[in-house]
Amino acid sequence: MLEKKNIKLFIHAALICCSIIFIIPFAWVLVTSLKPVEQTMTIPPVWVPRTYYVQVEGRQVEVKKGIVTNEPGVIATVKEGPRRGERIFVSKSQLKENRALLQVQVADRIFEDHYDIEVEKEVGAGWVQVIGKTTTQYAKAESFWTFVLPQAITEKIKFWWSNYLRVFDKIPFLTYAKNTLIVCILGVIGTTFTSALVAYGFARIQWPGRNFIFTLTLATMMIPFAVVMVPLYAVFKKLGWIGTLQPLWVPYAFGAAFNIFLLRQFFMTIPLDLTDAARVDGCSELGIFFRIILPLSKPALAVVALFHFLYAWNDFMGPLIYLTDKETYTLSLGLQVFQSQHGGTEWHLLMAASAMVILPILIMFFFAQKTFIQGVTLTGLKG
């Protein structure tokens, strides 16, 4: 008995560990998307986004943390040379009386030389740079920086939800979302309806050549997209569809092999008596399809619709090949372009944008969990 309990405990422990590994990337996206940029690049990483405050002229001012001094130095203003007027931090080792060793760029060459400076404040090692904006008696919203002792900084937990709003300034997110929805919805309607119609033709009507064409349909599922990619591009180019959304949904409106297969299998399970009775009553083939088969096949139709939506939402290669104009980008492509332009720096915005692309799918999943799981097992076990 004890051993059985231990096994259960072990299984739970294993499952919890694995779940954490699977879920951490999501948590990390969320945390990063709620940080200001300088907090995304800290070692070790922080899990809770914060904000910092210091006292300036008796008032609490919100600031960002900058560098930390590793030796004593001074804050000073440069008095001469190309960098005159600049306010800088000079460490003790680069300081000689009132002259500082500065790097100066002339044309594209960099020189080092000593320049006169005017010292403003002495700073010890381990002081923290703070950068912020404040209203002084001279100017409104003037940005400033200075060094303070770490103790002078107070911190508060703050989630930077404004990052999500900033994404809209960086990329035309709503345009991308609109394009994605067009591709998804037209594709879903087209492929679900047509595939059902075709599946009916394969499942419920006896005609010569039916088996041959059905086998051919199954065989085409073996052809990877990469094999037909080049001629398809040529076809769409001839049709003038390159740069439009049409290549991403029109082909599916003619049916899709896998959906036809799935629906045919489902239609085969509907008892023949039902349709035969209707036929005797004088119901046409289309009438049977619309009034008997479709209402009985809602679960299978839901699987097909859902999976096409997911496919169209996630598709990257199609948009990459066919879309040439920023106005027609889908979310996937837009996100990738955003990444290639701003990756490596603005991780917080990139993560906020990614979260916004992932979220609708997750919401859909929570509403249609059963259909998802059913669909996956159906495709896996029937295939």
Added chain:
Amino acid sequence: MTREEKRNLFKGLLFTSPWLIGISVFIIYPFIASCYYSFCYYSVLQPPRFIGLLNYKDLFTDPIFWKSLWNTFYYAAFMIPLGFVMCLGLAMLLNTKVRGMAFYRLIFFIPSLVPMVAGSILWMWIFNGEYGLLNNFLTKIGIPNPPNWLMDVNFAKPAIIIMSLWALGQTIVIYLASLQDVPVSFLEVAELDGANWFGKLRHVTIPMISPVIYFNVVMGIIASFQVFAQAYIMTGGGPQRSTTFYTLYLYQTAFEDFRMGYASAMAWILFIIILILTLLVTHFSRERVYYHGG
């Protein structure tokens, strides 16, 4: 042909007509055209010009082509067995009727829903050499110089494999469903005969779910040869072409260099490789896959 038969033929063709157009225009025509283009010089701007076997000849001496094949086989050789062990393992854990099974299943499944682009960006951030979560963790548990994953010739491919394993949730759900179909009575009989845990797994469970394993191996092969988005986004095929997978190279020749004929030749070689591998797996598994009840 009787009138009835004629009517049925007409009705059948009518119902399937959209698909007959679809399959011809969007699948069969491109499939055959791709074969023709593979013997041509073709840049889309001008009509294709027949050049015989030149594309194929060039391919066999193209070091990047061989590199991309190697990369793809490397990916498949790790991805398929690791995916199998991970998915079956997790499915077996989930199948032990522990409390909260639905919840765990959810967690393993969700990553597979994440759009590949978002998933790739997310993992780029995790694999980041300086600020990445993974290297911070590795440093913390005492690995002093963790690799700069995506920038390292030796670690870029494993990084992409790790990311792809994370997104295998659908396979876990498929295995779980197949495990639930294994009759309990079979396992009980095996237990009475003195089989231990491993014996039951080897002699009952695995044979019973062998059609699903076969299906997933075939799908795994096809998926491996189509790895694209992860590499395109995370590494662009680098460093030093170490993540230039087959489909990525095909895309680059077709849509970056506009060597459509050359790309078509690659496409046909891809098709033949997948065909041969699938036939090999089918042949190998013929005596090993057990179809329950038919």
